[in-house]
Amino acid sequence: MLYELIQPYTSVSTVGMCKNAGKTTVLNELIRLCAEHGETVALTSVGRDGERSDLVTGTKKPEIFVYSGTLIATAADCLDLGDVSREILWTSGMPTPMGEVVLARAWSDGLVQLAGPSMTAQLRVIREKMLELGAGRVFIDGALSRKSLAMPAVSDAAILSTGASYSRDMKKTVNDTAHSAALMSLERTEREDVPEDAEQKFTVLCGSKAQCFELAEDAADALRRAEKAAVLIRGGVTDRAAEAFFSAGRALSGTEFIAEDGSRLLLSAGNYEKLLRAGSRFTVLKTTRLLAVTVNPFSAYGTHYDTDAFLDAMRRAVPAGVPVLNVKTKDA
Amino acid sequence: MLEPKQLTNIGFDHIIQNLQPFSVYGDELRRRVRPYKKDEREKLTAELENVKLLAKAFERDPASFSPLARALMLLKDIRRSLARSRETTLTDIELFEIKRFLIVLESLAAACAELPAARELNGVEIFPMTAALDIVDPDGMRAQTFRLPDDSSEELARIRRERKAADIALRTASPDEKDGLSAKRTRLAALEENEELRLRGEMTRAFAVYSEQLGKLIESIARLDFALAKARLMLDLHGCVPEIAEEAGENEAKLVLTDMVNPALGEALREKGREFTPVSIELARGSTVITGANMGGKSVAVKTLALNAYLAMAGMPVFAKEAVLPMLSDIHLLAEDMEDSRGGLSSFGGEMVRFDAILRGCSENPGALVLLDEFARGTNPHEGSALVRAAVRYFEEKKQAFAVLTTHFDDVAVLAPVHYQVMGLRRADESALASALAAAEERSAGELLSRFMDYGLYRVPAGVNPPRDALRICRALGISDGFMRFVHE
Structure with missing residues (x-):
């Protein structure tokens, strides 16, 4: 099923809720499936995260298995x-703490360690270069945090992995995963009056008027006096901004908050829900296609979940139309 | 020599930022640019000749430089790997960079061969290093990638054959067979790595023989690229290559700069819709005095002089119609807007301490350019004037330096053999000025006034006193009548 899901997309990223969520399993499975279908794939990753910090000391073994012909963009030290x-x-020419990012072609099957660039613009350059050099599809091993969820700027689609290692409390795992999935599934705004070059942090759109503000408080103030307004937010949408917007009170009903993409919504699930309950909604300028949520009921810390209960709860919690898969079993 | 802050202030940084070499090597020279020392006249003139040759050729046919520019832009910095090649075994990434460099070098050398100007340059010799390239590209395919070919050794060919077979077997293996095959795959990977390491070691040692020659060639590339960047900037900003006069006696040495401009200040003026007025000056060893009205541009003239003298000494084009300079032992600039109150001294105290250091520098290293802008302005006019007069006489008598002093104290100019004036409002049409000012908003009066100013430097006979424009400027600015009456009483 995974292979059918990724079919329409040239670049796909994998994102994990935590370590041991099964992100690498998903990536390996995608690589294997593409190899079976005779595709030349290319791999890179988003910078360096907690998981990768171990590899400087060599305590972590490379675990991504590629086939002859695969293109790999990774830091020079990781290549070895x-x-x-x-x-x-x-x-x-892009530096990382582990050396310059280098693009190589595998002439045998084998294991690789990925540590790509951390900036979106750089990732985009790498992706284009890999496509130019003959890759049919690019996989981006995403980071372990919501901060870089799926990066719509560089990938057309994403797969989110979650598992029992996230929390001992299955309910918390399900809720937080569902929140991330919701952010990754936000719709594109339908407004046509969104300025493309807004320089200030907040732009309040109301009727034919557009007002720009640096401070959330000022934007909330303008919002209070507007009806059916939209607020375009450049960069991260934080809890601080959300709390400022609460002060707009009843004006929040019908307000559309437009973020650049789902990865910019850094506010807590609680504040996000609160704004939704007040009657506002969230949209984005750039959408990501969330292809699937994968689950791993086994925890690295010993507290495993019941596989069926977990799958079931997850299926009920994610946005409609997003399949939930257990990569370890056949339905993948 | 001028301090970093002063270099920014006189507009030197602006010039350096506008220089755009094509390669990393040229850019390194740009960042490190410094004046040539007094005994480096030959090096300086060789560099300036290169700039002149390139500017002439570039002006005639800029398109002919495109292949050269393209090749320069493709060069990466391989100097670390060159040094490492003499000590250790290079990695495949380093060999990749070297191979790419040597392939680009082939086209760079071809581009140079097509340019007569490039062949005539002093100290620049660029040639292909095909023998070195053959070492890092053993199969001679000139592919822009690096991988040791299978036939680098029989051993490597054998390992890679076995590895391929193991890979294929592993792909279709049953779970029982997998462990054994995986272990075999890992063992073969290690064997391949060892054999590649051995082969890269051989390759590195063979290449290292050429590393020093290549290092020298890179210096040539840097010189060519940097000189070309200077030539392009010179053509863009209508500068010229200064002539560096040969050593002359202290009475013959001359510093001539005709119609100088200061690109940084010029740009700032253009944004306000005004033009920079070119200034010309001719200096001999001894004292030269510049006088002129307030707001008249004396400081601008000094900064422009400092900039162009510094540029010439640094092997750069100058922004003037014509420039002849001797080798200067140093350039000193003492100006109010560049002071900081270091060490708790008052601004006057600080100025005098620095002035003393300049005097010492001048007697230790004769032949410096000394620029004193409104010297001793911070004390009472009586003593201030005495200090300036003393400085004029001192420099004139010692003839150790080319000293330029700006002042509006009376009775100073008469002591200097050479006296320049900034014209100021002197020639302005009084009635036109008055009606323009009457029509102007109060806030823009200063702006308007500057349009009636003549910022040109004019040589005046010795003995002429500075213009007394202060009261005229007050009137023109419409300073309150009530106050002006008191002034006239």
Whole structure:
């Protein structure tokens, strides 16, 4: 099923709610499926996260298995941690703590360690270069935080992995995963009056009027005097901003908050829900396609979930139309 | 020599930021640019000749430089790997960079061969290093990638064959067979890595023989690129290559700068809809005095002089119609708007301490350019004037330096053999000015006044006193009549 899901998309990223959520399993499975279908794939990752910090010390073994012909963009030092036979194709000039990001082609099957660039603009350059060098599809191993959820700027679609390692409390895992899934499934705004080059943090759109503000408090003030308004928010949408908007009170009903993309919504699930309950809704300028949520009922810390109960709860909690898969079983 | 803050202030940083070499190597020279020392005249003139040659050729046919520019832009910095090649085994990434460099070098050398100007440059020799390239590209395919070919050794070919077979077997293996095959795959990967390491070691040692020659060639590339950047900037901003006069006796040495401009200040003026008035000056060892009205541009003239003298000494084009300079041992600038109150001294105290350091510098290293802008302005006019007069006489008598003093104290100019004036309002049509000012808003009066100013420097006979424009300016600015009556009484 995974292979059918990714079919329409040239670049797909994998995102995990936590370590051991099964993100790498998903990635390996995607690579294997593409190899079976004779596709040339390319791999890179978003910078470096907690999981990858171990690899400088060499305590973490590379665990992504690629096939001959695969393109890999990773930091120079990480290239040596893998064991594929390789050809150096391109050096990017993009620095990372583990050396410059280098693009190589695998001439054998084998293990690789990914540590790509951390900036969106750089990832975009890498993606284009890999497509130019003959990759049919690009997989981006995403980070372990909501902060870079799926990065719509660089990938057309995403797969979110979650599992029992996230929390001992299954309910919390399900709720938080569902919140992330909801953010990744936000619709594109239908408004046509959204300015593309807004420089200030907040733009309040009301009727034919557009007012710009640096402070959330000022934007909330303008919102209070408006009806059926929309607020375009550049960059991150924080709890601080959300709390400022609460002061707009009843004016929140019918307000549309427009973020650049789902990954910019950094506010807590609680505040997000609160704004929704007040009658506002969230949209984005750039959408990501959330292809699936994968679950791993086994925890690295010993508290496993009941597989069926977990799958069931997750299926009920995620946005409609998003399949929930257990990658370890056949339905993947 | 001028301090970093002063270099920013006189507009030197602006010039450096506008220089755009194509390669990392040229850019490094740009960032490190410094004046040549007094005994480096030959090096300086060689550099300036290069700029002149390139500017001439570039002006005639800029398109002919495109292949050269393209090649320069593709070069990456490989100097670290060059040094490492003499000590250790290079990684495949380093060999990749070297191979790419040497491939680009082939086209760079071809581009240079097509440019007569590039072949005539002093100290620039760019040639292909095909023998070195053959070492890092053993199969001679000139592919823009790096991988040791299978036939680098029989051993490597054998390992890679076995590895391929193991890969294929592993893909279709049953779960029982997988563990054994995986272990075999891992063992073969290690063997391949070892054999590649050995082969890269051989390759590195063979290449290292050329590393020093390549290092020198890179210096040539840097010089060519940097000189070309200077030539392009010179053409863009209508500058010229200064002539560096040969060593002359202290009475013959001359510093001539005709119609100088200051690009940074010029740009700022253009934004306000005004133009920079070119200034010309001719200096001999001894004292030269510049006088002129307030708001008249004396400081601008000094900064422009400092900038262009510094540029010439740094092997850069100058922004003037014509420039002849001797090798200067140093350039000193003492100006109010560049002071900071260091060490708790008052601004006057600070100025005098620095002035003393300049005097010492001048007697230790004769042949410096000394620029004193409104020297001793911070004390009472009586003593201030005495200090300026003393400075004029001191520099004139010692003839150790080219000293330029701006002042509006009376009785100073008469002591200097050379006296320039900034014209100021002197030639302005009084009635036109009055009616323009009457029509202007109060806030823009200063702006308007500057349009009636003549910022040109004019040489006047010795013995002429500075213009007395202060009261005229007050009147023109419409300072309250009530007050002006008191002034006249």
